[in-house]
Amino acid sequence: MSKFWTGRFEGYSFDHFKKDLLSGTIVGIVAIPLAMSFAIASGVKPEYGIYTAVIAGILISLLGGSKYQIGGPTGAFVPILLGIVISYGYENLLIAGLMAGVMLVLMGVFKLGVLIKYIPRPVTIGFTAGIAVIIFTGQISNFLGLKGIEQHERFIDNMKEIASHLNTMSIYSILVAAICFVIMLLTPKVLPKVPGALVGIIVSSVVTALFFSGQVATIGSTYGAIPNSLPSFGIPEITLDRIQMLIGPAFVIAMLGGIESLLSAVVADGMTNSKHNSNRELIGQGIANIVTPFFGGIPATGAIARTATNIKSGATSPMSGVIHGVFVLLTLLVFAPLATHIPLAALAPVLMMVAWNMSERKHFAHILKLKSGDSLVLVITFLLTVFTSLTVAVEVGLLLAIILFAKRMSEMxxxxxxxxxxxxxxxxxxxxxxxxxxxxxxxxxxxxxxxxxxxxxxxxxxxxxxxxxxxxxxxxxxxxxxxxxxxxxxxxxxxxxxxxxxxxxxxxxxxxxxxxxxxxxxxxxxxxxxxxxxxxxxxxxxxxxxxxxxxxxxxxxxxxxxxxxxxxxxxxxxxxxxxxxxxxx
Incomplete structure (x- = not known):
């Protein structure tokens, strides 16, 4: 057991704790609006995102293979989880998440963490950019305040749905979204250490309550009150038929969760000159995803932006991740009733900004300019992610990459x-x-x-x-x-x-x-x-x-x-x- 903690809490002091307390609090502040936004975008209630940030966040920090990893709901999961909710329902999403957790643990036990590095960069950039497009376009309806919108699994169907409801556009929602967006852009310039998303949401919520009450859809009017209590424990009904039905979606969650968490750990290594344990990271991610569904949480993985924020804020150990989870929990218990006043139009620019930042646009443009086989893999993976599904995109992208690799090797x-x-x-x-x-x-x-x-x-x-x-x-x-x-x-x-x-x-x-x-x-x-x-x-x-x-x-x-x-x-x-x-x- 002592080996488990070696290098993670060795020589830990009160000074280290003070740094972790500060960084954990800052990341917790950043995580709250994102957790709710990702949950809503995934088709579930906002509190389920909060539960995920708390439970999975703490477990990933304690059991994972990176000292600085911050876990929780992420944008990469949004199109997958939304598709599962639409096709199978929320309870089946919990079962799929649990199954994905088991798969991640097995991947770690059998030391498959190193295999993630063999996924070609054009494939990861292609599906990441595709996911960013899906997230961005998925928030157009909330940004414009469209009414009567029905969510679909396919991109084309969602675009048709938006186009057919443009006549229900609300000027109040657009104004609220614009206020939040402008504040998000200005805050880093005026207050560099304050999360712009949080300030934007607070200000736009106040403006909505004072001037546009009843004119703009809020979390409360759409999803009801957020309970300011601990998540209750419940066991989803797991049957053989459900396992067979959900094996495919669970595998996609596991693969994307593994890729995302290990990419985040690699980013953390680069920022801190440290070295993560990829197999232990998969085991930690797996355990977190096994436990979280029993409390209503959705699948979680390592969050690159929050992990980077954690490091920049001075984190020294996994304790910062634990503190981040505890802070989110305390916020839920104390301020949950206030969250019902948050307008959905204010969450839209937050997710749009997340999509913009995760789009890998510079790398995308660079590979595209090469006009090589990698460019073809990138474009096809991107288009298939947007217009079909991530599963098809990754399968076809990998197949194309293998064929191109074989061709290049044969030419050698x-x-x-x-x-x-x-x-x-x-x-x-x-x-x-x-x-x-x-x-x-x-x-x-x-x-x-x-x-x-x-x-x-x-x-x-x-x-x-x-x-x-x-x-x-x-x-x-x-x-x-x-x-x-x-x-x-x-x-x-x-x-x-x-x-x-x-x-x-x-x-x-x-x-x-x-x-x-x-x-x-x-x-x-x-x-x-x-x-x-x-x-x-x-x-x-x-x-x-x-x-x-x-x-x-x-x-x-x-x-x-x-x-x-x-x-x-x-x-x-x-x-x-x-x-x-x-x-x-």
């Missing part, structure tokens, strides 16, 4: 015919030495560079077989720059061996890496080639090759590919090949 494979350069002092074998007038008809040497995997294996086979139509006596393959071989590569390599041996040829292999040699041993390629035909140096393989050739065919040859060729071409007797320098590379 280079198969070059080489011969010793007699003008070089160390006798290196080089491609430029080979020409129609300088090429041994009986010994062919090829340098293979690049991985022999499914995307490049056929190219490898065709390059070799098409180049040895003359059927040389000996084929030497130099594999020093081949990092690995997969089963497809093994099969095509086996085709070369079979084809070459069927014509009585001898295959020699040189400079094989230990990892590649082990793979060849396990696949049986070593036995088919013959252990005696593996050489450490190319020079040794050439010596062996010159001992296997038909000497009578050398008579009169003018190619002189090797130093021994002049003697072999003029001699009628078999000539023992001279030792070739084994420094050949």
């Amino acid at each position: 494979l280079v198969v070059s015919k080489v011969l010793p350069d007699h003008e070089s002092s160390n006798g290196k074998v080089l491609p430029h030495v080979v020409s129609p007038n300088h090429d041994c008809p009986q010994v062919s040497i090829y340098t293979v560079e690049g991985p022999l995997f499914f995307g490049a294996a056929q190219t490898f086979e065709q390059s070799i077989l098409s180049s040895i139509n003359a059927k040389p006596k000996v084929l030497i393959l130099r594999l020093r720059k081949v990092p690995f071989i997969d089963t497809t590569g093994e099969e095509y390599f086996r085709n070369i061996i079979t084809d070459f041996k069927s014509h009585g040829g001898t295959l020699l292999v040189t400079e094989v890496r230990p990892s590649l040699k082990l793979a060849m041993d396990q696949s049986g390629l070593t036995n088919e080639i013959g252990e005696q035909n593996f050489f450490v140096h190319t020079g040794d393989a050439i010596n062996c090759a010159l001992g296997c050739i038909n000497r009578s065919a050398c008579l009169g040859c003018k190619h002189f590919a090797f130093k021994e060729c002049a003697e072999l071409a003029s001699s009628k007797k078999p000539v023992k090949p001279k030792e070739v320098e084994t420094t050949l590379v």
